[in-house]
Amino acid sequence: MECGIIGLPGSGKTCLFTALTGSPAVHSGGSNRPNIAVAAIPDPRLTVIAGYIEPRAVTPASITFVDIPGNDPGAGATKSGPLLAHVRQVDAICEVVRCYDGTDAQRDVIRLEEELVLADMAVVEPALDKARRTARTGLAEAKAKVAALEKASAVLGEARPIRTVTDFTPGEDAIVRGLGLITAKRMLYVANVSEDDLAGESSSARAVRDFAAANDGEAVVLCALLESELAELDEADRDEMLEGMGLSEPAIGPLARGVCRLLGLRTFYTVGEKEVRAWTVSETATAPEAAGVIHTDMQRGFIRAECYHVDDLVELHDEKSIKAAGRLRTEGKSYHVRDGDIMHMLFNV
Ligand SMILES: Nc1nc2c(ncn2[C@@H]2O[C@H](COP(=O)(O)OP(=O)(O)OP(=O)(O)O)[C@@H](O)[C@H]2O)c(=O)[nH]1
Ligand SMILES: [Mg+2]
Known part of the structure; x- marks a missing residue:
């Protein structure tokens, strides 16, 4: 999963x-190139599972941050073209304010929002012109494209982000999604506060929270400077500093949870002597789709999953007892993965 x-x-x-990565x-500062790195998603359940299974390695799920x-806002949307191309590819966006x-x-929030609307217009308008020309040939497909793009263009014309559109048909949605529009993506607003305002009581932080709430986004309050200092410390010093600042955890915790909520992600686990590992999947994912996150071969050759829940492990301590208690489920291709499932994928390729 990628987050811009x-x-x-x-x-x-x-x-x-x-700080995050x-x-x-x-x-x-002033560079033209993005930085890209991966951050582990903190997950207390992984520690719980590893306590029972005692694997050689524990691998958390991760988010790639770009x-x-x-x-320069004065430069307008065209100058930012190559940079925004990176934003078009991500799954979700963190906007730092x-x-x-x-x-x-x-x-500032409104100004950036306007910039993004303009950047999307710069994609939609030429695509609409082209679709209109093609539609003259009478192709139904081209006509559907024109309809979808006209809807998108009208929304952007009112300076509204595409994610506020709730009446795209599935077909229109697919067409618009193919364009990688930035304002179609889910947004997490980060109020970057000073060390004196970690609770986010200032009017600036409140404005960000209010904006997020009014725009169907998530908001997180943090001090990036403090977080980057925290990231340099070893665990003991970090815990001490967190406590001193009255914080319960580094910001990657609330931030990752916010992104997962925005994208409707669930976590499932694979376990073995070698490795206990967390994976994230969309809340609509079926068992074969979840297997596909691990390896495409596993999805292709999916037979069934043997499955139980983290809560079963906490209650019964090991797989033998889980099986004896009748809690080891056999799930087929149409099974929808539940958050906290521990899954053994059986497949044949
Ligand atoms: N006091 C304070 N300064 C901060 C904080 N976060 C960033 N800064 C300062 O703001 C300046 C810019 O920070 P960057 O992280 O480079 O900003 P940026 O958003 O990456 O900027 P560009 O890449 O140029 O768009 C630096 O001098 C930081 O030290 C903060 O939480 N508190
Ligand atoms: Mg920078």
């Missing part, structure tokens, strides 16, 4: 990126 980090210049994107930024440099120095956060 966007925001106006100097909002703290690269600072947050290094623990990787130094190769490209910073830190996209802020462009500067709240640490009393700048007008609400104005």
Whole structure:
């Protein structure tokens, strides 16, 4: 799963990126290139499972963060073209809003939102022109495309993001999705506050939270500078610093949970002596689709899954007892994965 980090210049994107991923930024301030690195999703259930299974390795699920440099807003949407191409590919977007120095956060959020609408228009309008020309040949497919793009164009024309459209037909939705429109993606708004406002009581932080709530997004309050300092410490020092600041965990926790909620993701686990591992899948995923996240061969040759829940393990301690208690389920191709399932995929290729 990929999450793009966007925001106006100097909002703290690269600072947050290094804090979340623990990787130094190769490209910073004024660069034209994105930074890309992976962050593990903290998951207390993994520790619980590993306590019973005692594997040689524990592998959390992960999010790939793409830190996209802020462009000069005065330059308009065309200049940011190559940069925004990276944003078109991600699954979700974190928008960092500067709240640490009393700048007008609400104005900034609205300004960036307008930029993104313009960037999407720059994609939709030429696509619509082309579709209209093709539609003259009378092809039904082209006509459907025109209808979808006209709907998208009208929404953007009202300065509204595509994600507010609720009446796309599945066909229209697929056409629009194919364009990688930025305003169609789910948004997590990050209020980057100062160290003195970790609870996010300032008017800037409140403006971000209100904006997120009004726009069907998630909001997280954090101090990117503090988080990047935390990321450099070893575990003991980090826990001490967190406690001193009155924080219960580093920001990757609430941020990853926010992204998972936005994208409707569920976590399932595979377990064995060698490795206990967490995987994320969409909430609509069937057992073969979940197997496909592990390996495409597993999906292709999926036979069935043997499955139980983390809660069964906590109650009964091992698979033998789970089986004896009749809690080891056999699930077929139409099974919808539940959050917290532990799955053995049986497949044949
Ligand atoms: N006081 C304070 N300063 C911060 C915070 N976050 C970022 N900064 C400062 O803001 C400046 C810009 O931070 P960056 O993370 O490079 O900003 P950016 O959004 O990546 O900027 P561009 O890549 O140029 O678009 C740096 O000097 C940071 O030290 C914060 O939480 N508090
Ligand atoms: Mg940067």
